[in-house]
Amino acid sequence: MGLRIAPERRTRLDLIVTAVLVVAAVVVGVVVWAGSSARHSEADTAANAAEAPQPAEASPGDLEQVWSAPSAATSVPQLTASSVVVADGGTVRALDPTSGDQRWRYHRDLPLCGSLAAWPGGEDLVVGVYRNSRGCSEVTALNGGTGLREAQRSSDADDTVALAFDGEYVMSAGPTRLETWGSNLVRGIEYGRVDAPVNPEVAPDRSNCRLYSALPGANRVAVIERCDGDFGYRLTVLGSAEDSDEKIVQWGTTMLTQTSHGPAPRLVAGGPTSFSVYDPGTDDTGEVGRAPGPSVRVFTPEVAAVATRPVAGVAAPAGSPSVDSGVVMFWTGLGTLVLDGNSGNVLFEVTGTVGTGAVMAGELLLPMPGRISVRQLSDGRESRSIPVDRGNYDGNVALRVLGDTVLEQRGPTVVGLR
Secondary structure, three states: OOOOOOOOOOOHHHHHHHHHHHHHHHHHHHHHHHHOOOOOEEEEOOOOOOOOOOOOOOOOOOOOEEEEEEOOOOOOOEEOOOOEEEEEOOEEEEEOOOOOOEEEEEEEOOOEEEEEEEOOOOOOEEEEEEEEOOEEEEEEEEEOOOOOEEEEEEOOOOOOOEEEEOOOOEEEEOOOEEEEEOOOOOEEEEEEOOOOOOOOOOOOOOOOOEEEEEEEEOOEEEEEEEOOOOOOOEEEEEEOOOOOOOOOOEEEEEEOOOOOOOOOOEEEEEOOOOEEEEEOOOOOOOOOOOOOOOEEEEEOOOOOEEEEEEOOOOOOOOOOOEEEOOEEEEEOOOEEEEEEOOOOOEEEEEEOOOEEOEEEOOEEEEEEOOEEEEEEOOOOOEEEEEEOOOOOOOOOEEEEEEOOEEEEEEOOEEEEEO
């Protein structure tokens, strides 16, 4: 006969402790769930990614509006490998470019600061940046093909940010600080206002800087800023990621102007060998290094001045730069500048446009009042035009092309034309 082991006796105290631990675990779980992004998000995903459309063999002879969708959180149509991304309220959606039908949807009960499609030839992600009590700090990366959530991050941020992508890093920049993120949303650098820095020696020795413009390019970030002790606007170029000593690499910094009178210059292009700045100029022709009227000034990554070209433009143009097929376009308020994506030099400018364009079948499409101008990409000479009925809308327009669909961002709306 085997030895019988007496069952473990539980006292009343044991039962009370166990009950308290269970309740505590449930409460913690509920609190974490209630505050998590999953609790406040909805996702309608796609089973499979749609096939990427073939590039158009020719630009169209005529165009008609097929669909429209609200997208107040973008300024230029955002494109994944196969879809058009629109972002409005707290919702990011991927649409079929030919019909405007929804392919997937992601929603959070927070307002969107902005949304950006990135890495279309690789990871193919859509980044949504949401505003909470810490600013535009809630960041979600979604699979561009299916809408599945791939990564998430949260950190301190300004209440408004501008998003940009250079092929390697996404940049989020506000008036007092900026960050760069890789495709896994791991931060490359944070620059500007940093609350309670762990190592104050990481960043360049400047304080209380206001950031007026920022743009990534070829694993670098250029910033136009004004810091304590600066009388004018400063151009600084940084590395997009920290070095092996976990410090920010400063490629160079220089003063663009001697005073801060008038609007700040704008960064309009960034590439492997240059950064280009739109300088609205000044009436004070005695200010060293600044032309009396608008100009594009080109600098090396080490911020050595390379070239200056006078252009037509207003003091504070709206809109964002757009990159397509090796050229960069920027609307000056009076016309569109077309710059070489490598050298940063202005190839030509077209006056009378209403925004930035797109390349389709080797031709440049530029938005004009009541039409799209089709031009030679080599010199900007007009070949023909396509009538476009924009109804009562007469504001800024940004073009993109996906397959044989021409997309226009008209203020807070994206329109598909075929």
